[in-house]
Amino acid sequence: MARETWGHGSTGRDVRLACRSGEIDYSTAGTAPGYVQANLAILPYEYAEEFLRFANANPRACPVIGVAERGSPFVPSLGEDLDLRTDLPAYRVWENGEMVAEVKDVSDYWRDDLVSFVIGCSLSFEEALLQEGLPLRHVENGQHVPMYRTSIPCVPAGRFHGPTxxxxxxxxxxxxxxxxxxxxxxxxxxxxxxHIGLPEAIGIADIAKPDYGDPNPPREGEIPVFWACGVTPQAVIAQAKPSFAITHAPGSMLVTDRKNTEFSIL
Amino acid sequence: MARETWGHGSTGRDVRLACRSGEIDYSTAGTAPGYVQANLAILPYEYAEEFLRFANANPRACPVIGVAERGSPFVPSLGEDLDLRTDLPAYRVWENGEMVAEVKDVSDYWRDDLVSFVIGCSLSFEEALLQEGLPLRHVENGQHVPMYRTSIPCVPAGRFHGPTxxxxxxxxxxxxxxxxxxxxxxxxxxxxxxHIGLPEAIGIADIAKPDYGDPNPPREGEIPVFWACGVTPQAVIAQAKPSFAITHAPGSMLVTDRKNTEFSIL
Incomplete structure (x- = not known):
């Protein structure tokens, strides 16, 4: 079924149910406009307290918008009938820092000791930027935003540490x-x-060579504007090599019942 | 009397009365900390509507915080017992765009057709920046902030036009x-x-050579941040060469009863 079906007029719940039934098994980009899409990180309980401390100490890079109870795949604050085991189009399963599977349903991998973290994503603020008419080059080009590992260290917490x-x-x-x-x-x-301007001040040697995503260097008359990125916790988790983890597959986000506008404080 | 007398603990009214009595006849810098200091521009009625339209169309450069009634030297909203004829340390009197006098009292120049405009000043937001611990180089150096005529035109109104x-x-x-x-x-x-970064994009050829104030170019690791400046209306008035005008002398501001914090909207 064409992605357009899940554009204008579809809700977060519509998209989740379509993921659950297998109707959507690709990127959630463009689905359920206006609804918050989020990153997912699932860790064994023995890592949960450290990861929450890490998130608390690095809120710009790792904004946790929902945490499930131990062993629960539900986050009622983010969605009616939301089931983290089935409601994303695709997942990655990790063991000791190695990806061991990419699957469309993690019910078979679920464990009673898993704690699930839902982490905010720049798609929410990009919607607000676009609605004010600000151009986003990577969106215009149908590309991934360029991302860079910086020389700004995250505040470490237990086994979780690394660059922003x-x-x-x-x-x-x-x-x-x-x-x-x-x-x-x-x-x-x-x-x-x-950060704004001066890439070298945060350890970016070549703005035209991002570490992730597609290059989109500033043109004449433009300056680079840098936001802390949700790839930070993913990179930090990968580096910590937990015995077990589940994450969303790239572009296959959790679509919630919350509206992006609800996340604006003003 | 030493300027320190009018520092911590003095109010806007204290300072105005000291100006009126001649006790303060120098800069108002450092007096009545926390109280709004403002620019003053006084024009004949025949220019008033055009100037107000100019201010309305260019609120960043020309933020009018008070207007007196025709012929009145009082602005009750800005101060109890405030008298614009006597309450600034020094004034400049202009005829046809030429300065004809610098005086400590403009009672002898007052006319029934004068309209007085009180215009906000960056001292108000600089206080907020300093209170958050942001360094202001020109303040550290005891200098005037560097100012530049830009290639950004003001929206013109009648005889008032010119660069921001x-x-x-x-x-x-x-x-x-x-x-x-x-x-x-x-x-x-x-x-x-x-504006931020990229001086050349707004017509500044050499950041080390301001048109007004003292040079303080960015150092390694710094970027220039540009605010619209209250010198804009002064320059625009000078260019319009009104038959008559009164302004504050540089650094001799109107000190009001309003607190800088009152001007914060959040």
């Missing part, structure tokens, strides 16, 4: 100022940029 | 982002920056 990963959007200066104002209103989904 | 003048403060990127957030809260005193 940032996403970069090139904007002309007046747009950059406006983007700072708009994203400041969304502290629970990365919030304001953490 | 900006003030520049060099900051490291994270401080620049914070400064944008803080000054966004002060829309009635210039508000958020209008």
């Amino acid at each position: 990963v940032v996403s970069m959007r090139p904007l002309v200066p007046a747009q950059a100022i406006r983007a700072i104002q708009i994203t400041t209103r969304f502290p629970s989904v990365h919030g304001a940029p953490i | 003048v900006v003030s520049m403060r060099p900051l490291v990127p994270a401080q620049a982002i914070r400064a944008i957030q803080i000054t966004t809260r002060f829309p009635s005193v210039h508000g958020a920056p209008i």
Whole structure:
């Protein structure tokens, strides 16, 4: 079924049910416009307290918007009837830092000791930027936003530590100022940029060579604007090599019942 | 009397009365901490509507925080017992765009057709920046902020037109982002920056050579942050060469009863 079916007019729950039935087994990009899409990280209980401490200490990079109870695949605050085992199009399963499977349903991998973390995503603030008419080059080009490992260390917590990963959007200066104002209103989904201009000041040697995503260096008259990125916790988890983990597959997000606008504080 | 007398603990009214009595006849810098200091522009009635339209169309550069009634030297909303004829330390009197006098009292120049405009000043938001620990180089150096005529035209209104003048403060990127957030809260005193980075994009050929004030170019790791500046209306008035005008002398501001914090919208 064409992705367009899940565009305008579809709700987060519509999309989750379509994922659950297997009707959507690709990217959630463009589905359920206006609804919060989120990253998923699932860890054994023995890592949960450390990971929560890590998130608490690094809220810009790792904004946790929901935590399930131990062993539960449900997060009622984010969605009626939401089941983390089935409601994403695709998952990755990890053992000791190695991906061991990519699957469309993790019911067979579920364990009583798993704790699930739902982490905010820049798609929420990008919607607000686009609605104000700010151009997003990677969206225009149908590409992934460029992302960079920086020299800014995360505050470590237990086994979780590593560099802050940032996403970069090139904007002309007046747009950059406006983007700072708009994203400041969304502290629970990365919030304001953490850096602007001067890539070398945060350890980015070549702005044209991102560590993840597609290159989109600033053009003449533009400056790079850097936001803390949800890839940070993914990279930190990968580095910690937990005995077991489940994450969303890239682009296959959890679509919730919450609206992006609900996450604006002003 | 030493300036320190009018520092901590003095009110706007204390300072105005000391100006009126001649006790303060120098800069108001450092007096009545926390109270709004403002620019003053006084024009004949025949220019008033055009100037108000100019201000309305250019609120970032020309934020009018009070207008007196025709012929009146009082602005009750800004101060109990405030008298614009006597309450500034020094004034400049202009005829046809030429300064004809610098005086400590303009009672002898007062006319029934004068309309007085009180215009917000960056001192209000600078207090907020300093209170959050952001460094202001020109303050540290005891200098005037560097200011530049830009290629950004003001929206013209009648005889009033000209380039936007900006003030520049060099900051490291994270401080620049914070400064944008803080000054966004002060829309009635210039508000958020209008430009950041890339001086050449707004017609500034050499950041080390300001048109007004003292040079303070960004150092390694800093970027220039540009706010619309209250010198804009002064320059626009000078260019319009009105038959008559009175302004504050540089640094001799109107000190009001309003607190800077009252001008924060958030």
